[in-house]
Amino acid sequence: MATNQSIFNGFQVNRSMLAGGVVLTGIGSALGAAGTAMVCVALLAAGRNWLRNLDTPPTALAHRALHEARVASSAGWEAWRAEHGSPN
Known part of the structure; x- marks a missing residue:
């Protein structure tokens, strides 16, 4: 019983196998x-x-996509202002 240790009434751990598993x-x-x-x-x-x-x-x-988005936003804003007659 040099390689096995008895723990919890019958639960025996083979220490060399456990150590080998840890290494692997x-x-x-x-x-x-x-x-x-x-x-x-x-x-x-x-x-x-x-x-x-x-x-x-x-x-x-x-940069190109950002420029196109700004142009589209500006065009939409101008169209909305023209439709609603807003001076802003």
Whole structure:
């Protein structure tokens, strides 16, 4: 009974098997974290290359969309004022 310890009237834990399970779980967790890091690095590199190869940068697209939204808002406001005869 050197490797087994009796706890709670008959519940016996094999300490060497428990320790082996803890070690294997730790190794598996480390491998999983390393794999996750590799996937993240690969996806970031692919995303950067994709952004570099775009014809129009995303910031230019955002500026264009904002300008179009401002023009549309202004046109709508002017049409509403013309319809309702508001001097403001």
